[in-house]
Amino acid sequence: MRGNPEVIDYLNMLIGGELAARDQYLIHSRMYEDWGLAKIFERIDHEMQEEAAHADSIIRRVLFLEGTPNMNRDDIETGEDVITCLKADLKLEYHVREKLAIGVKLCEEKGDYVTRDMLRQQMSDTEEDHTYWLEKQIRLIELIGLQNYIQSQM
Numbered sequence: 728m729r730g731n732p733e734v735i736d737y738l739n740m741l742i743g744g745e746l747a748a749r750d751q752y753l754i755h756s757r758m759y760e761d762w763g764l765a766k767i768f769e770r771i772d773h774e775m776q777e778e779a780a781h782a783d784s785i786i787r788r789v790l791f792l793e794g795t796p797n798m799n800r801d802d803i804e805t806g807e808d809v810i811t812c813l814k815a816d817l818k819l820e821y822h823v824r825e826k827l828a829i830g831v832k833l834c835e836e837k838g839d840y841v842t843r844d845m846l847r848q849q850m851s852d853t854e855e856d857h858t859y860w861l862e863k864q865i866r867l868i869e870l871i872g873l874q875n876y877i878q879s880q881m
């Protein structure tokens with residue numbers, strides 16, 4: 728089914744962000760694993776798979792709308808320790824959330840309600856799952872201290 732060209736272009740821009748999120752979680756989860764932090768490794772490995780699933784849904788939607796998926800990913804920011812990794816990931820999630828909100832609005836304007844629902848679902852994952860979890864970790868570190876937090880993630 729031929730889609731609206733503006734919606735297709737926007738979706739292609741979003742793919743870059745999801746692929747960046749996937750790769751940022753890929754490197755951060757492997758760093759956590761290397762540092763012996765099994766618990767946070769598992770969580771971030773799971774986020775990586777969710778970002779791959781987000782990219783996958785958008786890629787499939789672009790193909791369905793008769794567009795050509797753009798596989799260029801946005802730049803990633805790799806942290807150096809637990810705090811900088813968490814903060815870089817949170818920054819990325821805030822950024823993705825903002826872009827999804829604009830996408831939802833665009834789809835609404837163009838009458839593409841199925842794409843809108845897909846993006847709305849990804850917004851919910853972004854806000855209520857990924858962002859919320861990262862905000863909680865940063866708050867926990869402030870509350871119990873970095874050493875205690877790291878010990879809780881071994």
Ligand SMILES: [Fe+2]
Nearest residue numbers: 745748778781
């Ligand atoms: Fe995502």
Ligand SMILES: [Fe+2]
Nearest residue numbers: 748820853857
């Ligand atoms: Fe996310």
